[in-house]
Amino acid sequence: MRLGKAWSSVDRGDDDLDRLAVLPFQTDPSANERHPRLLSLVRDHGLSVDDATDHERVQRQIHTTARSAGIRRAPCVPMAAMNSITVLGGGLMGLAIAHQLARRGRAVTVLSRRRSEAAGFVAAGMLAPHAEGLQGPLLALGQASLERVPAWVARIEADSGLPCGLRPCGIVVPFTSAAERDAYPTAAWGLALDRAALERELPGLGPRWRHGLLFAQDGQIDNRRRLMRALERACVALGVRFEEGSEVLELLTEDGERLRGVRVRRAEGGEHTLVASTAVLACGAWSARLLPSLPVHPVKGQMLSLQGPRASLERVLFGPGIYLVPREDGLLVVGATSEPEAGFDPGLTPEGQKQLQRGIAELLPEAALWPPMERWWGFRPGTPDGAPLLGPGPIAGVWLATGHHRNGVLLAAITGELIAEAITATGHGSEANAALLAPFHWDRPQPAAPAGHRPPGARASP
Numbered sequence: 001m002r003l004g005k006a007w008s009s010v011d012r013g014d015d016d017l018d019r020l021a022v023l024p025f026q027t028d029p030s031a032n033e034r035h036p037r038l039l040s041l042v043r044d045h046g047l048s049v050d051d052a053t054d055h056e057r058v059q060r061q062i063h064t065t066a067r068s069a070g071i072r073r074a075p076c077v078p079m080a081a082m083n084s085i086t087v088l089g090g091g092l093m094g095l096a097i098a099h100q101l102a103r104r105g106r107a108v109t110v111l112s113r114r115r116s117e118a119a120g121f122v123a124a125g126m127l128a129p130h131a132e133g134l135q136g137p138l139l140a141l142g143q144a145s146l147e148r149v150p151a152w153v154a155r156i157e158a159d160s161g162l163p164c165g166l167r168p169c170g171i172v173v174p175f176t177s178a179a180e181r182d183a184y185p186t187a188a189w190g191l192a193l194d195r196a197a198l199e200r201e202l203p204g205l206g207p208r209w210r211h212g213l214l215f216a217q218d219g220q221i222d223n224r225r226r227l228m229r230a231l232e233r234a235c236v237a238l239g240v241r242f243e244e245g246s247e248v249l250e251l252l253t254e255d256g257e258r259l260r261g262v263r264v265r266r267a268e269g270g271e272h273t274l275v276a277s278t279a280v281l282a283c284g285a286w287s288a289r290l291l292p293s294l295p296v297h298p299v300k301g302q303m304l305s306l307q308g309p310r311a312s313l314e315r316v317l318f319g320p321g322i323y324l325v326p327r328e329d330g331l332l333v334v335g336a337t338s339e340p341e342a343g344f345d346p347g348l349t350p351e352g353q354k355q356l357q358r359g360i361a362e363l364l365p366e367a368a369l370w371p372p373m374e375r376w377w378g379f380r381p382g383t384p385d386g387a388p389l390l391g392p393g394p395i396a397g398v399w400l401a402t403g404h405h406r407n408g409v410l411l412a413a414i415t416g417e418l419i420a421e422a423i424t425a426t427g428h429g430s431e432a433n434a435a436l437l438a439p440f441h442w443d444r445p446q447p448a449a450p451a452g453h454r455p456p457g458a459r460a461s462p
């Protein structure tokens with residue numbers, strides 16, 4: 001007999017054999033000893049338990065064997081805990097990962113404190129690894145994600161029946177001098193524009209911009225009005241369970257090392273413990289509240305939108321400290337302030353809104369006259385180096401998908417794929433994906449981050 005996986009269980013004193021299940025852990029011989037009854041059952045009946053992916057078959061075998069042995073009471077875990085994955089946070093990352101896990105046939109529960117506070121509903125939706133001037137492994141991750149976006153969006157649209165608002169419209173980055181343009185970290189990926197070419201691409205551009213780079217491969221998606229909703233609907237269609245209004249208060253562990261559950265406060269009141277052996281921490285800017293060793297902090301951003309004439313701007317315009325993102329219906333999304341010093345202070349500020357207004361006047365003066373439609377704010381999950389924390393976390397069983405800072409919309413496609421693949425891997429994950437993931441381990445060395453620090457990729461305000 002081979003016993004490739006250890007056994008564990010939660011003895012709920014339940015004598016309903018239909019609930020009898022096994023929970024495979026990573027090999028831990030001592031766990032076998034802790035559950036001698038189940039182990040002897042396995043031994044006595046010659047079961048082989050070496051395939052971590054075939055839990056259902058194993059469960060059926062044990063179930064049948066237990067019945068025929070006349071066992072009416074056995075160690076058990078709730079079925080939901082077996083093989084199922086708990087996603088903490090129902091923002092963009094939580095949804096993207098839940099969707100990918102559900103597509104791989106896994107049972108998923110999403111615990112979400114408040115849907116409306118997610119940065120996924122705040123972002124401008126730029127898909128901009130080149131316009132943002134990303135560098136090194138973050139640029140590679142961004143490019144890999146950008147490449148996957150069309151197929152990812154098509155899948156969400158097919159699963160949900162809803163459009164996601166993808167617009168591969170290109171992004172123009174304007175500069176005041178050719179030297180500044182040529183020194184831009186991603187200049188090699190862009191098409192250099194002079195003033196005449198800039199005017200053709202962006203009629204009405206402010207006079208101080210004499211040079212530019214066109215990144216035709218970058219684009220945008222309507223995360224706020226479309227993508228988030230489509231992802232939610234796709235998840236529901238694939239059987240993902242949502243617990244909206246459930247705040248995770250604490251991760252519960254066995255001896256501080258392995259996840260055994262989460263303590264949750266539900267909207268209806270009362271605190272509960274949920275059994276969980278595998279969870280994904282996707283709590284955005286709030287992630288360090290659950291795992292204080294994570295270097296994640298809030299970076300507040302204020303936004304507004306203007307209603308312009310339809311097709312007044314065809315490309316996204318990405319200036320220093322300000323960008324204009326034209327939706328198909330003429331709505332112009334304007335962002336964004338970057339306020340790490342604000343912590344979790346909610347609300348708009350006159351200074352933040354004035355900064356956006358000044359930026360509009362500099363980039364596209366005529367837009368300063370267009371009527372404002374909406375103003376809002378949110379919290380980016382920042383990290384000192386501006387890159388996400390992805391992969392296994394400091395507690396076994398807890399996976400991380402947080403710290404996406406300014407690029408979470410761009411990185412959602414690749415994050416969903418990498419994390420779902422890593423969690424469900426049976427050793428067959430692609431080497432290329434493992435190499436993409438490796439640089440984003442949570443405890444990599446980080447630069448000291450002074451207040452107001454601006455990570456690579458974020459252009460300074462004018």
Ligand SMILES: Cc1cc2nc3c(=O)[nH]c(=O)nc-3n(C[C@H](O)[C@H](O)[C@H](O)COP(=O)(O)OP(=O)(O)OC[C@H]3O[C@@H](n4cnc5c(N)ncnc54)[C@H](O)[C@@H]3O)c2cc1C
Nearest residue numbers: 089091092093113119120125126248284301407408409410
């Ligand atoms: C102003 C602004 C503009 C942006 N523009 C862009 C852009 O143009 N392009 C781009 O790529 N990215 C952009 N981003 C970044 C992007 O929005 C984020 O990186 C991304 O949304 C992060 O996703 P997330 O799932 O980690 O966090 P979120 O989307 O914030 O979701 C986190 C969720 O976790 C929940 N939660 C937190 N704590 C708990 C708890 N204890 N229990 C249960 N639930 C919990 C919250 O309620 C929230 O719903 C922008 C962000 C901002 C703020």
